[in-house]
């Protein structure tokens with residue numbers, strides 16, 4: 001007997017109740033144009049996740065294109081990827097979190113032009129993810145340029161006389177290409193024109209998600225959608241154009257369905273243990289051939305502050321100085337969502353051994369430039385580790401008694417030197433005063449070549465020295 005279909009009424013929970021723009025305006029609305037296919041597909045995705053009961057483990061990967069704001073709508077894990085790179089980012093998510101439902105959501109410019117390599121290889125590897133491919137035959141976001149899927153004769157900003165096969169080649173049929181590969185389990189093309197086709201689209205999306213829960217691998221759903229703005233047509237004429245022009249060329253249908261025979265992919269538990277990573281990557285362990293002979297072990301440093309305090313810059317400086325001193329080093333930034341005012345931190349490792357993993361989960365040195373950074377990372381510091389607290393901005397003391405604490409008015413010291421923004425460099429001086437990594441002069445040398453503003457060279461050197469001397473005095 002056929003399974004009874006659950007139908008969502010109203011707005012699915014996997015969509016946020018309200019759409020907030022960053023500036024707090026434009027509430028309860030959408031940024032998509034009237035008649036755009038994106039919003040419709042968002043709703044189908046959300047409904048399907050809710051009906052399968054997996055919205056809480058869904059991760060939506062949106063790259064560049066009109067769907068760039070999808071994270072304002074999708075009430076689930078969201079990752080923003082660079083143009084065309086969503087399948088690569090999705091691969092990382094699917095492997096690091098094998099239980100997640102990974103949705104790589106891509107436009108045709110994104111998927112079939114700049115991201116051609118990523119989509120083909122993710123499909124060929126059979127990654128356990130669903131790709132939702134919005135084919136609207138144009139680059140919508142940038143104002144309507146020709147995409148790989150633009151029809152012959154179709155006029156766009158960059159094909160004003162109409163696409164010509166002699167000049168620009170033929171429209172690329174992605175479902176047909178993907179379905180020739182061995183690994184994909186399910187490949188279907190649908191269109192979002194009328195109720196019947198919208199329901200068909202939802203069934204396809206839901207099936208793909210279900211296959212992911214069964215670990216059956218890679219599904220690819222291409223959806224023919226309208227871009228009335230880019231096509232310069234009314235929403236009604238756009239639907240007609242899909243039916244009369246797109247559908248005969250991009251024929252809807254199931255191109256591959258191996259769901260009955262496909263075996264679940266084995267679950268590989270991800271590891272954050274550097275030892276295991278060495279083994280997995282077949283790396284040689286032990287002393288780095290570049291190390292100078294001094295034994296400092298592995299110093300795992302977390303530098304954190306609000307955007308604009310220079311935590312990331314300080315991390316680069318100390319890692320570079322460590323490299324000049326002959327150690328193996330790594331620097332890994334983590335940006336907050338806002339450029340200025342948000343939180344930012346970086347992981348730095350300076351080691352006499354080879355480095356297995358550049359992420360610092362448990363620092364043995366934490367530099368907290370502001371309160372939220374201390375709140376976020378204090379618990380992660382290894383017992384016996386060192387916490388440097390910017391007492392100019394952080395009033396509280398540490399909760400932990402099993403770590404060493406140094407309270408330094410970093411911002412005040414920098415301000416007294418005449419450059420408030422150099423508090424990050426005062427912090428580096430404190431680090432070098434507390435931990436004998438290398439001479440502070442190494443940092444001075446790095447500044448000479450790395451500082452963009454040469455007029456701040458003296459000031460930065462003074463700031464490092466001031467931090468160093470603070471430790472000597474206290």
Ligand SMILES: Cc1ncc(C[n+]2csc(CCOP(=O)(O)OP(=O)(O)O)c2C)c(N)n1
Pocket residue numbers: 064065066067083106107108109110111134136138139140141142147227
């Ligand atoms: C690396 C890079 N190249 C180019 C751009 C400019 N860009 C932004 S959106 C876009 C086109 C997106 O079109 P499509 O993927 O078809 O999505 P749509 O907007 O139609 O949904 C381009 C080229 C960019 N942001 N990044």
Ligand code: SF4
Pocket residue numbers: 031032033034035036037038066136140141226227228229230
């Ligand atoms: S430009 Fe096209 S794809 Fe972008 S929101 Fe408008 S209709 Fe949708």
